[in-house]
Amino acid sequence: MNTKGKILEKSLELFNHQGVHNVGVRDIARALEISPGNMSYHFPKKEDVILALMEKMSEGNNICFDAYALNEPSLQSFIALYEGLFTNQYAYRGLLIGNTEFEEVLRKRYAYTKTYEKRVTQLNNILIGLRSKGVLQLSEPDQEMFLSFLAFLGRSWIHESFIYQQDTSAKEIIQHYIKLLKWQLSLIATEKGKLQLAQLA
Amino acid sequence: MNTKGKILEKSLELFNHQGVHNVGVRDIARALEISPGNMSYHFPKKEDVILALMEKMSEGNNICFDAYALNEPSLQSFIALYEGLFTNQYAYRGLLIGNTEFEEVLRKRYAYTKTYEKRVTQLNNILIGLRSKGVLQLSEPDQEMFLSFLAFLGRSWIHESFIYQQDTSAKEIIQHYIKLLKWQLSLIATEKGKLQLAQLA
DNA sequence: GTCTATAGATGGATAGAC
DNA sequence: GTCTATCCATCTATAGAC
Numbered sequence: 001m002n003t004k005g006k007i008l009e010k011s012l013e014l015f016n017h018q019g020v021h022n023v024g025v026r027d028i029a030r031a032l033e034i035s036p037g038n039m040s041y042h043f044p045k046k047e048d049v050i051l052a053l054m055e056k057m058s059e060g061n062n063i064c065f066d067a068y069a070l071n072e073p074s075l076q077s078f079i080a081l082y083e084g085l086f087t088n089q090y091a092y093r094g095l096l097i098g099n100t101e102f103e104e105v106l107r108k109r110y111a112y113t114k115t116y117e118k119r120v121t122q123l124n125n126i127l128i129g130l131r132s133k134g135v136l137q138l139s140e141p142d143q144e145m146f147l148s149f150l151a152f153l154g155r156s157w158i159h160e161s162f163i164y165q166q167d168t169s170a171k172e173i174i175q176h177y178i179k180l181l182k183w184q185l186s187l188i189a190t191e192k193g194k195l196q197l198a199q200l201a
Numbered sequence: 202m203n204t205k206g207k208i209l210e211k212s213l214e215l216f217n218h219q220g221v222h223n224v225g226v227r228d229i230a231r232a233l234e235i236s237p238g239n240m241s242y243h244f245p246k247k248e249d250v251i252l253a254l255m256e257k258m259s260e261g262n263n264i265c266f267d268a269y270a271l272n273e274p275s276l277q278s279f280i281a282l283y284e285g286l287f288t289n290q291y292a293y294r295g296l297l298i299g300n301t302e303f304e305e306v307l308r309k310r311y312a313y314t315k316t317y318e319k320r321v322t323q324l325n326n327i328l329i330g331l332r333s334k335g336v337l338q339l340s341e342p343d344q345e346m347f348l349s350f351l352a353f354l355g356r357s358w359i360h361e362s363f364i365y366q367q368d369t370s371a372k373e374i375i376q377h378y379i380k381l382l383k384w385q386l387s388l389i390a391t392e393k394g395k396l397q398l399a400q401l402a
Numbered sequence: 403g404t405c406t407a408t409a410g411a412t413g414g415a416t417a418g419a420c
Numbered sequence: 421g422t423c424t425a426t427c428c429a430t431c432t433a434t435a436g437a438c
Contacts, residue, residue, distance in 0.1 A: 003421080021222070021302050024413055038422050040415060098301035101222050103364070116365065145384040152381070155365070156357035163304070164317065164356070180353070183346040187388045204403080225431055239404050241433060 004042045006032055008056070011049050015094030020050065021101055047105045053095055054110050060088035065122055073129035075136075075185055075196040081126075082181055086174045089158055096158045116151075123150055135193030136185075146188060153181065205243045207233055209257070212250050216295030221251065222302055248306045254296055255311050261289035266323055274330035276337075276386055276397040282327075283382055287375045290359055297359045317352075324351055336394030337386075347389060354382065 014023040029036045043049045064084035071077045130136045157177045215224040230237045244250045265285035272278045331337045358378045
């Protein structure tokens with residue numbers, strides 16, 4: 001792997017374990033046994049590292065959505081989608097947590113709002129698909145509320161897990177939120193949908 | 202007001218508007234037209250300011266729970282409880298957002314886990330009360346899941362609102378999450394409970 | 403209690419040699 | 421591309437006068 005790739009890999013590792021604000025350019029350089037100056041050659045600013053990682057995460061999310069689109073809509077594949085998304089987000093958890101420091105930068109240089117709107121649209125279409133398959137029963141306003149819930153869950157679970165479940169394994173953490181999602185689905189599932197959920201357990 | 206009180210007040214104001222990590226001891230001193238040295242006299246470390254504010258917030262939450270306990274359990278007063286809690290949390294939003302920097306300190310000096318466990322117990326009792334009033338229909342596992350949802354909502358809504366709804370007014374933000382909570386309640390309410398919810402709108 | 407002045411540490415970023 | 425050396429800004433915290 002080239003130096004640029006190594007920097008990204010090691011940075012993420014350190015960010016995840018110590019938090020973005022506790023990891024300086026020096027720390028990354030030391031961990032890779034390269035010089036701080038060399039870091040700056042590849043990434044002139046620290047925010048450039050963060051930005052590159054954010055984009056990698058976003059690509060990972062894209063892959064999950066693309067994989068979902070290949071199957072027939074079902075609650076099983078919907079849950080699988082979220083397991084994929086959560087696993088990917090967890091891999092970048094360091095960025096998603098202590099990012100208030102770089103929030104302004106991200107707002108300027110990373111298409112925050114645009115990405116978010118894209119995701120909401122994707123999710124909305126997915127819900128329409130699930131309804132047309134007869135596994136979810138949602139009125140229009142219900143669908144809007146469920147979308148709010150999904151948006152909230154997708155953005156915030158990593159925060160909660162970080163603060164309140166630090167000693168729990170990744171797998172357990174992810175399963176906790178998957179369980180919450182399944183429960184939510186069970187409240188709005190049709191009989192056919194409930195059958196699909198039962199097959200998951 | 203004494204200097205100590207003024208420092209707390211102004212600190213919170215600045216934290217809320219600029220984020221904890223963007224507000225230095227100097228900034229607070231300048232805003233109050235006192236010296237940085239004087240700041241250190243009242244609060245030897247920056248974390249002492251944060252800790253004092255966290256405790257004030259916690260007291261505010263206590264007041265909300267105490268007020269709830271005075272009434273007969275109902276979904277109306279449950280919603281009122283959450284409106285109170287959200288309003289209080291919003292007033293301290295700066296602390297609840299960019300706190301990864303002081304997270305370790307808080308973990309040591311502020312009874313994070315203890316406070317959290319206390320809240321969960323309180324909420325659990327509240328749910329039992331609502332069930333006994335016949336407004337919620339929840340099996341045991343359902344109650345556990347709903348408790349997970351409430352815990353998640355209570356801790357994470359402020360994060361989401363900060364990142365994704367920066368240009369929205371406090372009132373609108375709070376109402377968004379109250380709406381989400383109402384919808385959740387409607388999914389698990391009895392007929393009697395649904396009547397109570399209908400009276401709210 | 404409040405001030406001024408400054409210590410002391412850290413971290414991002416650059417200059418210039420190799 | 422990579423290094424060493426260093427600049428410069430920033431921030432917390434302290435010392436000591438008033």
